[in-house]
Amino acid sequence: MSETAGNSQGYETDVSKPPEAVAEFDDPHRGVIGTVQHMLHVNPSLVPLIVLIASIAIFGLLLGTKFFSPFALTLILQQVQIVGIVAAAQSLVILTAGIDLSVGAIMVMSSVVMGQFTFRYGIPVEVSVACGLLCGTLIGFLNGWLVARVKLPPFIVTLGMWQIVLATNFLYSANETIRSQDIEANAPLLQVFGNTIQLGGARLTFGVVFMLALVFVLAYALKHTAWGRHVYAVGDDPEAAELSGVNVKRTLISVYALAGLICAFAGWALIGRIGSVSPTSGQLANIESITAVVIGGISLFGGRGSIMGTLFGALIVGVFTLGLRLMGADAQWTYLLIGVLIIAAVGVDQWIRKVSV
Template identity: 65%
Template structure:
């Protein structure tokens, strides 16, 4: 030990002869397979897009004109509009390594608020809608606060919030449905999202436009603004993000509030889609699982920080395509669920594989 300062200290001098290429950043030639792997790593929405294209192609070939028509293809969009909007909200939460089980219940509750405020209290429809959106945002703020400040697991917070919101929805609405006839006559703005226009057989509703707009705006915000980068960083490694100077609490709060607001929009889209306001709409019970399914099939990692909103959008469309295609083919509806189950497992397997970067 005592001579360690003498001969011991130049133990690295033999390194001068060693290769110095270790710390270089050169990309290794990995061949076609490696490049595909890299492409998936850089663009995680590629897998669901390929699956979606393949599904449309297969149904198009087997069912012909009946499926491959503007009317049918836009029908898919109409059928996925609610799940698509909910999946956008779910994407934000899951990117921060959370999960939101209350999205569907929030959407239903917000639609009930919009309807009941307008009809029960005689508030003008625009104000009623604004109240619905505000309450959605508020519920999101409560969940976000519980997750960020009280440090409860998102699963537990939103599992509780799901039950609370759903129960509040039944209690407040007294289980009353507002009929579509009444909406059309006295508050047409509530059904605004159901407004449709046709272009050569293709039918587009404002709800579909809203869904696409939400996805486009979120895609921009997540990719090109500091806030979007912070959402990814917080989901990837919250401690690291905080040390690097990200406002973790602010980011989580804003994500849950934005998700709540989007759930409010989903409630408005629901009124347009169904024409009526019903507190017992199935979305309240299955909306959470449907949106998580779309997000997972879309290649967004449940561990947070990875994936793109386009993936979730494609995921929702894949589910819609399977449902409609298989129904048109006359298959038992259970085949849809079976295939979607396989897709979920496949998507997560692909996600795990993409994460293995040192192949």
């Protein structure tokens, strides 16, 4: 083998000049379905957007102006604001191929800290709010530290943290609700996210504006900063990310801590939404946030999807909830249809991935 190989080296020398032109290929007929598949592959958040527009159109046709009015449409925004904010946090975690089951608990705990610090200890409300935000960030940081440093699975870490934080929340608050009137009289800052902006028939709360702003800021950060690219890379393949120079541990910890901070903001917005500080509120935030993320087309395996999809996912749930209620249907129909949507969303995700184009 050795003798002949030495002499046969010449066969490759003719290909040494690099071709200058960029190769081009005719696009074979992929047909309408193929084209759609390709488009969705390039831009995965189109699916929930199409579903959202279609569902608004259908309910608009069925219900007329009762549904298709600025008031009703902005009411949807108000109803999804809390889930929307929490789902934004959830999206970040799921993009890293993790999951955060403690989002709801962090949210409630943070709102309780804000309320109790103000009313039990008489701390100035601004400081209490800062403490609440810090509390959420710290719990998130602890989640991230356990996932990244101790290398425990995110599901287990956050399942445990969910119980720990929720129990702490009940023990610390002694299951007491702080009444809305007291907050209004003594610490209106806690309810700031409930303030409204009236634009004609449309009513936007500060919480809604915050949710929209948050999604846009996160969408920017994920797409146009190095940190955002690292979040995707870590979710895609953590080993490859590590080898190509990403600080995987720091990225993971930053994601969980940021998710905690966002959940704390959701807790603040929750006070604005329900008026009072209640340790029993927001119990469904976990499942609802994961639902919004999945319907929004973010892959549970990490690294794929966009945060705009999550916003659309949350809105789809809101549209179905309000639309069906206005039609007088049993609330169970909402859950049934959302269940169908979840499975359909994951099915579409798998179908899109088949095309490597």
